Amino acid sequence: MKIIVCESAHEVALKAYEVFKNQITVKPQSILGLATGSSPILLYKELIQGYIRKEISFKDVITFNLDEYVGMDISHPQSYAYFMKHYLFNHVDINVDNTHIPNGLAENLDLECAQYHQALSERGVDLQLLGIGSNGHIGFNEPHTTFESSVHVVKLKDSTRNDNAIFFQSIEEVPTHALSMGIQDILKSKKIVLLACGKKKAEAIKAMILGPIDESCPGSILQTHNDVTLILDEEAASLLKQK
Numbered sequence: 001m002k003i004i005v006c007e008s009a010h011e012v013a014l015k016a017y018e019v020f021k022n023q024i025t026v027k028p029q030s031i032l033g034l035a036t037g038s039s040p041i042l043l044y045k046e047l048i049q050g051y052i053r054k055e056i057s058f059k060d061v062i063t064f065n066l067d068e069y070v071g072m073d074i075s076h077p078q079s080y081a082y083f084m085k086h087y088l089f090n091h092v093d094i095n096v097d098n099t100h101i102p103n104g105l106a107e108n109l110d111l112e113c114a115q116y117h118q119a120l121s122e123r124g125v126d127l128q129l130l131g132i133g134s135n136g137h138i139g140f141n142e143p144h145t146t147f148e149s150s151v152h153v154v155k156l157k158d159s160t161r162n163d164n165a166i167f168f169q170s171i172e173e174v175p176t177h178a179l180s181m182g183i184q185d186i187l188k189s190k191k192i193v194l195l196a197c198g199k200k201k202a203e204a205i206k207a208m209i210l211g212p213i214d215e216s217c218p219g220s221i222l223q224t225h226n227d228v229t230l231i232l233d234e235e236a237a238s239l240l241k242q243k
């Protein structure tokens, strides 16, 4: 794993921007795996600015998002479909037909998972963006999800629902289930970039990098991938320095 420690969240976004700019420049038809949550928001702002400066174009880019809540209308501001439009897609020249997000409203969720997995497998992700949950989850692959998983329905842990409650009026409003790419889908990406900022992520980052490769910390599986870059702020990296 390559680890870059930055002085601020803004610097994290700038470093990540360089990786994405390079990817899209070298391969304009890149297939990007995208993430939601607070971690990628500053990167998405940089990508929009890069598009405005004409440094990059999303005209031929194809995207697959990691996850989506189950049962949430896509017009709900906390749905990941809404998030992606709000923070990125509405502001760049991407073709919406080239954007993919699991459909958490599908009548048959297992079929939706199978079809999303099939679409992902046919294309193959060039560059996958990840955040990490404070319990070490990647996508919505909660601790003890099998490392053999592909796209699946997830029952969210209370810790994850609590973390995400800041985006809702109350904890009761946070969905109980989600659809997520599985660990195997994530590992198939050619390159992975994981962003983490803040003290709340320090334990998960430590477990992911220094701990055993174990399903109790889903992020630890990234130790087995040959092209992972972690871009962290000093707080998220703070427990890596301890003896």
Ligand code: GLP
Pocket: 035, 036, 037, 038, 039, 040, 066, 067, 130, 131, 132, 133, 134, 138, 139, 140, 160, 164
């Ligand atoms: C969320 C998302 C993940 C995200 C993680 C961290 O629940 N499903 O894709 O990476 O948890 O979120 P944040 O960046 O807000 O800390």
